[in-house]
Structures are given as C-alpha cells and as structure tokens.
Amino acid sequence: MTSDLPGGAISHRPLRFFWMLDVSGSMAGQKIGQLNHAIREALPEMVASADENPHAAVEVRAMTFSTGYRWMTPRPVPLADFSWADVSVSGITDMGAAMKAMAAELSVDNMPERGLPPVIVLVSDGQPTDDIDSGLRALMDQPWGKRAIRIAIGIGPDADLDVLRQFIAHPEIEPLTARNPRDLVQFIKYASTTVLKSASSPASQPVGTQFLGTPPPPPPPPTTSAEDLVW
Template sequence: MTMMDLPGGAISRRPLRFYWVLDVSGSMAGDKIDQLNFAIREALPAMRESAAENPYAAVEVRVLTFSTGYQWVTPKPVPVEDFNWTGVPVNGITDMGAAMKAMAKELSVSNMPERGLRPVVVLVSDGQPTDDFDSGCDALMAEPWGKRALRIAIAIGGDADLDPLRKFIGHQEIEPLAARNSPDLVKYIRYVSTTVLKSASAPASRTVSVPSDGTPTPPPPPPPADPDADAVW
C-alpha cells in the first residue's frame, strides 16, 4: 500500500514555489552564463527526483531575470515535472532592486496560494546593483511571504558584491555561496535545487519550528568550495 492509497483518500499536496532570480547583465557574458545555464539544466533531474520524494509538496518553479529592468522567463509557476531549461542570454546593467520589487509583488498575499509552504528564492549574481537595491529589498521583506521565504544567494566570481546578497538573505546563519569557478557553481546550483528544496518542503510532512519573527530555519550546510579548480572567475 502506498501513501497515496491510505484510507481517507489521496494526500492533499501543498504548493511549494521555487524561484530562480538570475543576473543576466553584460558582466555575465561568456563562461559565467554558459556555466549557469549548464548547471541549472544538469540539476533538473535531481531537482525533480528530490521533489518527487515528498508526496505532501507540489513543487512549482518560476524564473525571473534582471539586467536593464527585469523579465519573467516563465509567465506563471510551472510544475517541476514540466519545467525545462533552454538557457538565457545576457545584456545590460544590473537592476537588482527592480528584481526585488518584482519579487515583492509576486510574493504578495494576493498572489500566493493559501495553503502554500514557504517559498524558496535563489538569487544568483556576479556584480553589484546599479539601481536602488535597498528599497527593493525592503519591499520584499515587507511582504509576509517575502520575509518567510527561504532566501539563498550565489555570488559568481571573486569580485561579486556580497553586502546586498547578505541583506537579501537576511539571516545571520546563512552566508552567500561564493562560486569562484565552474565546478563550484554546478555544485551550488545542485545544492539549492535538491538539499535546500528538500529542507523547505520538510514542514509538509512534519512539524518544524519557525522563530516568532518569521525567519526560516537555515537549511543543511552547503558543500565545500573547490580550492584546487584550475580556472577562477
């Protein structure tokens, strides 16, 4: 007998939204964007498998890119089993603040499912904001779902500005993941697609304590960086 066949009918699966927020500004051109596209595409089978292991959560994926302004690559959340990745191009500057305001609107109470689990928002960037990031981040944190979300950031390259990424995370126990080469980036994309996703979906099947201020419990530690990689960004 499977869990879906238990007396009382099928299990009601609660929506869990997973957001990629990707920097596609001009500085990402070349190997960085190629490896980011490769890493997301290669992580998808493991992401689907991780999502399938929890019959209580229905994982949906949506992608937001930002450069000069922002763009929703997926018009609406897509079930992870139907989500595919063909890659994104690069151009423009780094309007990270505009992306934060777009996420604030997306995570407003009126847009989120009533029974949804805390969403996962993964910000990936190699630079520093060229617009008003602080007001955008404040708008995101002002939304109950924005504050409750499990927010993870991946910094690409040794010259990425970590301060805005730390503010986006807003959790003293979670640092930006510093991807200084292709192996690190692939490793961290897989980590957020599987381990972090599994951590966020855990409350669907068991009670997990959340501090009274709404700050989410941190996920398991990430894998270590690869200090011996040949190429460094």
C-alpha cells in the same frame, strides 16, 4: 490536491521555487554558459528530490534581470513540466527593480493560501546599479517575502556579498561564492535539491506558521586546482 495511499490521503501543499538570475553584461562568456549548464544539469536531480516528498507540489518560476527584469515563466510551472531555455547577457544590473517585481509576485493575492514557504535563489556576479535598498524593503514588507528561504550565490570576486547578505537576512546563512564552474554547478544543485527538500519537509512546516528553521549547510566547495578556471 490529495492522493489516496495506505493509511489515508496525503495533502499536496504548493511550494514555489524562484530563480532570480543576473544576466547583465559582466556575465558574458564562461559565466553565462556555465550558469545555463548548471541549471540544466540540476533539473533531473531537482525533480528526483521533489518526488521524495509527496506532501509538496513544487512549482517553478524563473526571472532574469539586467536592464530591467523579465519573467521567463509568465506563471508558475509544475516542476515536472518545467524545462530550461538558455539565457543570454546584456545591459546593467537592475537588481532593485528585480526585487520589487519579486515582492509583487509574493503578495498575498498572488500566493497560494496553503502554500509552504517559497524558496528564492538569487545568482549574481556584480553590484546593483539601481536602488537596491527600496527593492529589498519591498521584498521584506511582504509576509511571504519574510517567510521565504532565501539563498544567494555570488559568482567570482566582484559579487557584492554585502548585498547578498542583506537579501538572505539570516544570521546562520552566508552567501555561497562560486570561484569557478565546478563551484557553480555544485551550488546550483545544492539550492535546487538540498534546500528544496528542507523547505518541503512537512514536519517543520505546519499550516499557518512561520518558517523558523535553517536549511542545512551546503557541502564544501570543490578544491580549486591549477587547471581550474577561476573567475
């Protein structure tokens, strides 16, 4: 897809943005409510951020996982057409199964040939209850899995940061730890705007090359006051 602008046509390269969201039973109450709120709040800023880069055509997919996994979007949705449907909680934390499903989605046959490296944002508050090691191997065995910009947000003190680090697999990127609702909103906005803008930068993403850059660091989390809820 191209658009005619002064100075010549601009090519629009697809960029897939994936949410991987833990909706297991431990996310009940404030956590799931704030996650729904944070994504709804971030969407307009996400659209505005994507609009600043005419070189990328952003497509969104969202997956939830608990006992098993579920694609909320059967196929990639153009960002401008994406709307958020609130999710609810149940079950355990089959993160390994979710990783295998993501690996299948990132197979060469399922990804656009000229696409930019995808962005995967994993949000979890706990520990996997299934075989996470084989799930991570399946993800990293896919060329697009290796090339993806992988961001992880841990909610509360029980989030397994070691697993989130294995998912990120980048020496300069640490999991983001949301200690309260304000942190979560800030990190969701960061992942869906700042990271998205970095991933879609045409100067650092020539066709056919591996992404070697590092997303800019997140803003510091808000200071938790005595009135703030702490998970």
